[in-house]
Amino acid sequence: MVKGCIFSIEEFSVYDGPGIRSTVFLKGCPLSCEWCHNPEGQDAGIQIVKSPNGCVGCGACFENAVQENGKTVFMERSIKKCPMKLLRYCGKMTESTELCSKLLANREFLSDGGVTFSGGEPFFQSGFLFECLEQLKGKMHTAIQTSGFCESAVFARATELADHFLFDLKLFDEAQHIKYTGVSNRLILENFRFLAKSGKDLTVRIPLIPGVTDTYENIDGLCRLMSESGIYYAELMPYNKMAGGKYKLLGKTYSPSFDETLTPDIRADIFEKYCIKILVL
Numbered sequence: 001m002v003k004g005c006i007f008s009i010e011e012f013s014v015y016d017g018p019g020i021r022s023t024v025f026l027k028g029c030p031l032s033c034e035w036c037h038n039p040e041g042q043d044a045g046i047q048i049v050k051s052p053n054g055c056v057g058c059g060a061c062f063e064n065a066v067q068e069n070g071k072t073v074f075m076e077r078s079i080k081k082c083p084m085k086l087l088r089y090c091g092k093m094t095e096s097t098e099l100c101s102k103l104l105a106n107r108e109f110l111s112d113g114g115v116t117f118s119g120g121e122p123f124f125q126s127g128f129l130f131e132c133l134e135q136l137k138g139k140m141h142t143a144i145q146t147s148g149f150c151e152s153a154v155f156a157r158a159t160e161l162a163d164h165f166l167f168d169l170k171l172f173d174e175a176q177h178i179k180y181t182g183v184s185n186r187l188i189l190e191n192f193r194f195l196a197k198s199g200k201d202l203t204v205r206i207p208l209i210p211g212v213t214d215t216y217e218n219i220d221g222l223c224r225l226m227s228e229s230g231i232y233y234a235e236l237m238p239y240n241k242m243a244g245g246k247y248k249l250l251g252k253t254y255s256p257s258f259d260e261t262l263t264p265d266i267r268a269d270i271f272e273k274y275c276i277k278i279l280v281l
């Protein structure tokens with residue numbers, strides 16, 4: 001039995017796949033998208049986070065912390081020592097059986113819905129993910145929200161187990177993908193084409209980042225990819241201006257290279273040219 005590290009379970013979610021859903025957020029992601037609004041999902045391990053609101057500056061948390069690679073790492077005793085109770089764990093280890101029995105107990109409240117595994121990147125903990133999917137198969141509708149970044153054999157196994165995929169398509173150009181997410185999109189595009197061909201339920205999601213993903217060239221490239229793969233529906237996610245909010249909790253600085261004050265372009269005409277229906281979330 002593999003243990004998984006999760007950092008949140010959101011109940012009654014209506015944006016993470018069909019119907020009403022429980023969304024499980026797994027820790028760990030191989031990408032580092034500049035616009036990531038879930039930075040607590042990037043690191044694979046349990047972290048201690050500190051809320052900046054309400055701090056009286058007594059310094060007790062720092063007295064009980066260690067320095068690692070120039071960064072302050074809070075310890076369990078830092079949590080205990082803060083008089084304002086501003087520090088907490090982010091991430092919890094759990095067994096798949098424990099998580100699945102919790103999810104199955106809520107089944108009757110999730111009309112037309114089910115469970116969505118999100119992150120981070122769920123495939124970062126593929127062993128744990130597959131154990132959960134195996135236990136839920138046939139009992140509950142399952143979806144995976146993914147960047148598509150994983151080995152093709154791992155992805156193929158997921159298509160046998162999950163009912164639905166929410167697949168993020170970000171940047172069509174490989175160099176741009178590396179620049180803004182830190183990884184090549186070669187595996188992602190390969191997995192996307194495989195998934196589209198498999199006939200599995202698939203929802204494409206495109207984050208609209210001003211001047212990065214909303215350019216004419218990028219949207220045209222993504223539309224061409226979708227059209228060639230027989231996919232004619234996409235959900236657009238305009239840049240979340242609150243994206244930087246959680247970085248402080250982790251002691252990180254949010255400094256995107258794009259102009260986050262701009263409003264992203266929907267590019268409806270390009271989607272129309274390729275007969276792709278869109279929904280702006």
Ligand code: SF4
Pocket residue numbers: 050054055056057058059060061062081082083084085086087
């Ligand atoms: S211990 Fe709590 S109140 Fe004191 S400096 Fe740290 S976070 Fe602020």
